[in-house]
Amino acid sequence: MMRTIHPGDAAYDTERDGFQQAGRHRPELIVAATGAADVREAVAYAADRELPIAVQATGHGLVSTAESGVLVSTRAMRGVRVDAQARTAWLEAGVRWQEVIEAAARHGLAPLSGSSPHVGAVGYILGGGLGLLARQYGYAADHVRAVEVVTADARPHRLTPDDELFGALLGGGGNFGVVTGLEIGLLPVTRLYGGGLHFPASADVLRAWRDWTETVPDELTSAIALIPLPDLPTVAEPLRGRHVAHVRIAYTGDAASGERLVAPLRQAGPILLDTLGELPYTESGAISNDPPFAHAYTGASAMLGDLDVDTAFALAGPGAPVPVVLQVRHLGGALAKPSAAVIGHRDARYALHVVSGLDGQDPASVRAAHRHLTKALNSSGAFPNFHYGPATAEQVRSAYDPDTYRRLTRLKAAHDPANLFRFGFAIPPTPGI
Ligand SMILES: Cc1cc2nc3c(=O)[nH]c(=O)nc-3n(C[C@H](O)[C@H](O)[C@H](O)COP(=O)(O)OP(=O)(O)OC[C@H]3O[C@@H](n4cnc5c(N)ncnc54)[C@H](O)[C@@H]3O)c2cc1C
Structure with a gap:
C-alpha cells in the first residue's frame, strides 16, 4: 500500500526536508514512493483532483515550493542495477550519485556524475548534467538510453530516443511527468x-x-x-x-x-x-x-x-x-x-x-x-x-534555443495542459506565459 503522509504527521517535516533550506514544499499530501506503482497512484490521485504535483529526491535543486497539492518523495527509490556487459545502469528516481559511482566501480566503470556525489542522479540528468568528465564525453543527458515516466494523465511510458518526449525530458527537467527510473551508459573510467x-x-x-x-x-x-x-x-x-x-x-x-x-x-x-x-x-x-x-x-x-x-x-x-x-x-x-x-x-x-x-x-x-x-x-x-x-x-526561456523552446511548450500543452508539474525550472503550456 502506498505510504501517505499528511500535515501534522510525525514524518511530515522529515520527508519534505531537503538540502536546500531556503524553502520547503508544504503539500496537503506527501506520497513516500517506493516504486513506479506508488508514483502512478499518486499522480492519478492528483490528476483526478487537478492538484499540482511536486517531486523531490534530495532537495538540491528546489526551484519553487508547492504550497498545496501532492509531493511525490522519491528518496526511498534507491535501486541501481549495473549491466557490466552492456556498460549501462538502471537508476531508480531517488538514487544519489555516490551510490551509482560505487555500483559502477565494482565493474571498472563510471557514470557521468558531477561535482557533488550527494546530488540525486535523476534530477541532475533531467537538468542536463554537466559532470567531471564533461569535455571528453558530453552531458550526462546525452548518454541516456531509456526513461520510464508517469505523465500527468497517470499513464506510465517507457521512452527511447525515437520518442519525442524522450529528448524533452533530458534537459527539460521535471516539466512533463515523474520519472520513475532511467537507463544510462557507463564509461570505462576507474x-x-x-x-x-x-x-x-x-x-x-x-x-x-x-x-x-x-x-x-x-x-x-x-x-x-x-x-x-x-x-x-x-x-x-x-x-x-x-x-x-x-x-x-x-x-x-x-x-x-x-x-x-x-x-x-x-x-x-x-x-x-x-x-x-x-x-x-x-x-x-x-x-x-x-x-x-x-x-x-x-x-x-x-x-x-x-x-x-x-x-x-x-x-x-x-x-x-x-x-x-x-x-x-x-x-x-x-x-x-x-x-x-x-x-x-x-x-x-x-x-x-x-x-x-x-x-x-x-x-x-x-x-x-x-x-x-x-x-x-x-x-x-x-x-x-x-x-x-x-x-x-525569461530565465527559463533563455536556456533553450527558440525553436526548441516552442517545441517544449507545445509538448507541455499536449502532455500536461493543466500544468500540474509547475515547481521545477518551469516550461509553461503556452509560449507567451
Ligand atoms: C552542491 C551541488 C553541486 C552540484 N553539482 C552539479 C554538477 O556538477 N553538475 C550539474 O549539472 N548539476 C549540479 N548540481 C545541480 C543539480 O544537478 C540540480 O540541482 C538537480 O536538480 C538536483 O537534483 P536532485 O534530485 O538532487 O534535487 P531535487 O531538489 O530533489 O530535484 C530537483 C528538481 O528536479 C526535478 N526532479 C527530480 N527528480 C525527478 C523525477 N524523478 N521526475 C521528474 N522530475 C524530477 C524536479 O523538478 C525537482 O524539483 C549541483 C547542485 C548542488 C547543490
Whole structure:
C-alpha cells in the first residue's frame, strides 16, 4: 500500500526536508514512493483532483515550493542495477550519485556524475548534467538510453530516443511527468589525475585559468571557483578566512601527462594548497569538495561565449556587492555535439554560476545582483541545473534555443495542459506565459 503522509504527521517535516533550506514544499499530501506503482497512484490521485504535483529526491535543486497539492518523495527509490556487459545502469528516481559511482566501480566503470556525489542522479540528468568528465564525453543527458515516466494523465511510458518526449525530458527537467527510473551508459573510467589548486583569489588567476583552458585536450575538464571561506577549524588551515581561487581538475590520462598539462597553471600565483594527484573515481567528490551540509542558498547561471575576467572578478570576487561563490566550468569538446537531449548553448565556451548563502541576506536584492552579473557578462542564456531558487519566465526561456523552446511548450500543452508539474525550472503550456 502506498505510504501517505499528511500535515501534522510525525514524518511530515522529515520527508519534505531537503538540502536546500531556503524553502520547503508544504503539500496537503506527501506520497513516500517506493516504486513506479506508488508514483502512478499518486499522480492519478492528483490528476483526478487537478492538484499540482511536486517531486523531490534530495532537495538540491528546489526551484519553487508547492504550497498545496501532492509531493511525490522519491528518496526511498534507491535501486541501481549495473549491466557490466552492456556498460549501462538502471537508476531508480531517488538514487544519489555516490551510490551509482560505487555500483559502477565494482565493474571498472563510471557514470557521468558531477561535482557533488550527494546530488540525486535523476534530477541532475533531467537538468542536463554537466559532470567531471564533461569535455571528453558530453552531458550526462546525452548518454541516456531509456526513461520510464508517469505523465500527468497517470499513464506510465517507457521512452527511447525515437520518442519525442524522450529528448524533452533530458534537459527539460521535471516539466512533463515523474520519472520513475532511467537507463544510462557507463564509461570505462576507474581512476583520474585530478584534484585542486588553491590560490589567493585574483583577476590574474582567473585570467591565467581562462587562457590555460585554450591549451588543454578534451580529456581534461576543469573549473575555477572564487570562494570566500570562513575562518573555521573545518576549513583547511592554509585557506581559513581567505578568499580563494580553487581550480578543479579531472583528467583521464596518466599522471605524468596530467602533471605536464597542469605545469603552466602552477605559475598563476602563490599556491596555498595543492591536492592534485591520482585518485580512484569513487573519490571524485574530493575534487570540488562541495559542501555536504544542508543550507539556504540562491543562484543564477550564465552560458558564455567568452569570459570577461575583470567584470567577473569585480562583481563576484572579494569586492562583490553581495557575497557570492563564483564558479566557471570549461565547456567545449564533446559538449558541443548534439544529441536527443534539449540542452541549449552547445557552442558556449564556459558555464558560469553564482551562488549566495541566504543567512542574513535579503533574497530579492541577492537575486537582483545575480541578474546584474549574468547580464554584465553577456550571458547567452541559463543552464537549468545551475539555477537555484525561483526562476523568471525569461530565465527559463533563455536556456533553450527558440525553436526548441516552442517545441517544449507545445509538448507541455499536449502532455500536461493543466500544468500540474509547475515547481521545477518551469516550461509553461503556452509560449507567451
Ligand atoms: C552542491 C551541488 C553541486 C552540484 N553539482 C552539479 C554538477 O556538477 N553538475 C550539474 O549539472 N548539476 C549540479 N548540481 C545541480 C543539480 O544537478 C540540480 O540541482 C538537480 O536538480 C538536483 O537534483 P536532485 O534530485 O538532487 O534535487 P531535487 O531538489 O530533489 O530535484 C530537483 C528538481 O528536479 C526535478 N526532479 C527530480 N527528480 C525527478 C523525477 N524523478 N521526475 C521528474 N522530475 C524530477 C524536479 O523538478 C525537482 O524539483 C549541483 C547542485 C548542488 C547543490
